[in-house]
Amino acid sequence: MNWNYLILIFLATLAGGIIPMTIRRVNANFTIYLLAFTGAFLFGITIMHLLPEVYHELGHTAGIYIALGFFLQVFLQQLSHGMEHGHTHLPGEHHHHIAVTPLLLGLSIHAFMEGIPLGFQYEDQSALPSLMLGVAAHKIPEALTLITVMMHAHKQKPELWRILLFFAVVTPVAALLAGWMGSRFNIVSHYLLYVVALVIGAFLHISTTIFYESGTKHHELSSRKVLAIGAGLLLAFLTLIFE
Structure with missing residues (x-):
């Protein structure tokens, strides 16, 4: 397991959480285009690196697990209300109470799922x-x-930091667990590939939802959003040089 990868993911999570804590009003367009860029990048990585790997190993069976992962993400979205693809217009958010626990639970399960493929050993050296x-x-x-x-939800700064730090370690911990168990138990290493297929389905759901939503009026594809998506896909293509 490459610790530099996990540290980078941890720091990226902290950076994202610090933005709204330090900037009083984050420009809505910034979030829209950032989501479009990162969603397209994740989509490209999934298509170009992860899909070929699982289909090579699992054959047509991979499609079953990818479809299951897609609809698993649909279920998790009922808990997180779509925070993983940028939704903040939560039911009842204009009231004094927001049900924080299911939101954090749904997003944490998604974050844990994101970490599992990082602990898998890929034949494609550029995949990880x-x-x-x-x-x-x-x-x-x-x-x-x-x-x-x-x-x-009117959380105070100390609690915000606790939530952010907890969320920032979920994905690295999942990667460490997957890598540790996969290297010691052959059966775990075998079934990790099925989990990767599930996560691919979740990634496809999230990234394609971002394309059509991402907070824009009537979910239109503006020219700037198209440019952000194009830049994300281009960066994904550039990762092929790692091969």
Whole structure:
């Protein structure tokens, strides 16, 4: 396990969470274009690196688990209310109480799932560093949205920091557990590939939802949003040089 990868993901998560705590009013367009860029980047990484790997190993069976992962993410979204793809317009957020626990639970399960593929040993040597970059980039808007929602729930600074630090370690811990167990138990290493397929489905749901939503009016694709998506896809293509 490359500790530099985990440290980068941890720091990216902290950076995303610090933004709303230090900037009184984050420009809505910044969040929209950041989501579009990171969503496209994650989509490209998934298509170019992870999909070929699981189909090579699992054959057509991979499609079953990818579909299951897609709809698992649909279920998790009921808990997180779509925070993983930038949604902050929560039911009842204009009232004094927001149900924080299910939001944090849903997003933490998603974050744990994100970490598991980072502990898998890929035949494609470019898959792991590329995936690490994709997850780290996705963590920035993810943490930004989480802390924004927690601030709307009137959480004070010390509690915001506790929530952010907890969230920042979930993905690295999942990667460490997957890597440790996979290297010691052959059966775990085998079934990790099925989990990776599930996570691919979740990534596809999140990234494609970002394309069409990301907070824009009527969910339109503005020219700037298209440019952000194009830049994310281009960066994903550039990761092929790691091969």
